[in-house]
Amino acid sequence: MDISFLVLVVIITALAFDFTNGFHDTANAMATSIATGALKPKVAVAISAVLNLVGAFISTAVAKTISGGIVDDAKVTPAIIFGGLVGAILWNLVTWLLGLPSSSSHALFGGLIGAVWIASGSSAVHFSTVVSKILLPAVMSPIVCGVVALLGTFLAYKITGRARKKAQTEGFRHGQTISASMVSLAHGTGDAQKTMGIITLLLITSGHLSSNSGPPWWVILLAGLAIASGTYMGGWRIIRTMGKGLADIESPQGFAAETSSTAVLLASSHLGFALSTTQVVSGGILGAGLGRKLAEVRWTLAGKMALAWCFTLPIAALVGGLSGKVADSGNGGVAIIAIIAIVMVSGIYLLSRRNAVTASNVNDGTTVTLEPAAATAGAAA
Amino acid sequence: MSARIVAASNSKLDIHWAALFKVAGVSLAFGVGVVVVFAVGVLALSQVETAREGGRDPRSGYAMAGVAFLICAAALGYGLYLIIPQFH
DSSP states (O other): HHHHHHHHHHHHHEEEEEEHHHHHHHHHHHHHHTTTSOOOOHHHHHHHHHHHHHHHHHHOOSSSSSSSBBBOOGGOOOHHHHHHHHHHHHHHHHHHHHTTOHHHHHHHHHHHEEEEEEEEEGGGBBBHHHIIIHHHHHHHHHHHHHHHHHHHHHHHHGGGGGHHHHHHHHHHHHHHHHHHHHEEEHHHHHHHHHHHHHHHHHHHHHHHSOOOOOOOHHHHHHHHHHHHHHHHHHOOOOOOOOOISOOOHHHHHHHHHHHHHHHHHHHHHHOOOOOOOHHHHHHHHHHHHHSSSOOOOOHHHHHHHHHHHHHHHHHHHHHHHHHHHHHTTHHHHHHHHHHHHHHHHHHHHHHTTOOOOOOOTTOOSSSOSSSSSHHHHHHHH | OOHHHHHHHEEEEEEHHHHHHHHHHHHHHHHHHHHHHHHHHHHHHHHHHHHHTTOOOOOHHHHHHHHHHHHHHHHHHHHHHHHHHOOO
């Protein structure tokens, strides 16, 4: 009975994380397509949602370990997973409120690292793996994608320079619908698997499934639906930042950014490392911004994003560690953390309503602020 | 403990650098390649319009666009092959 309550809460929390993962990452695939008018906002998130759901079902590469080796998986308990998930959810929501794209995977890893560290000591955290699997790729992948997108954008404008402006814009818009879909599909085959892996391992450790079992059908279905409905909600605040905020993006740039991102994501997963889609795509958008003459690139915002990336692991780890510690004390602790988390989530949602970014106004500005007045002043300035 | 981690980190970092250059090279070839070929297709379609308005034969433009978009479609197919494990 004791275990069942905790297991149930952790499954719900895992699905909640999957949902935030979906709406946090809609921007990766669709932001530039929405910004260039290649796809209408609602159509874009619908396509992305369907492809994420399809991706969840077609991929069989369900995570065999919860952490991919960054922590000692033998030390991971349901309370630790719960703490890690809470840390990841709260970080995802705070960055969404601020309109900052940041990696959902890093938030999850950060939460797990913190929870394992506090529960079992620093020796249970494999810092060398954290460096080689998370930190180095996080620094290198946006740079690689940025260079590819920069070169692609430069050549795209060079080649189509003699073409008619209308043919150029329309042609690349059509291309964008495909390239954006590829990013979505690649995302779906990767991210939904993480939640499935977590729930499956949880069921195994709690004795509901025999070891080495794959995910039951209802886990696949629920995880797929959670990430797809999150995607359909659309993290409009982040979509505005990535589509409009980072750089002025025209359709050839959007196509170059998405194609580069797909190339980097597929090349890396094929060779065995999982990158953060968010960071790859952000690098691609910046590169595409730089590749076109006279396109404005807003480095202040890029700097803010980079700062947010630096804080993702430590803050999610801190919140995850504290939540895991309290949750470890028993059902009462789990309930307390769950209630605190729900209150904070509601608070963040209410704050976001003060200056809501929606499908209808997502392209009407380049900044995401908390105060409506400040947004108007920012747009005027 | 620290000795093990240093050893592990050294071997992991070595693997990482080799793989990283491979990822960078493959991404560069495919990412830039597809964009360039697609751009050629877009240019060709634009030339088809121009040729038609000038009363010239648009067939060479169509042929070039056809070849370019076929290559892009092949790249798309390869991408789908990589993404969908059932094909492996």
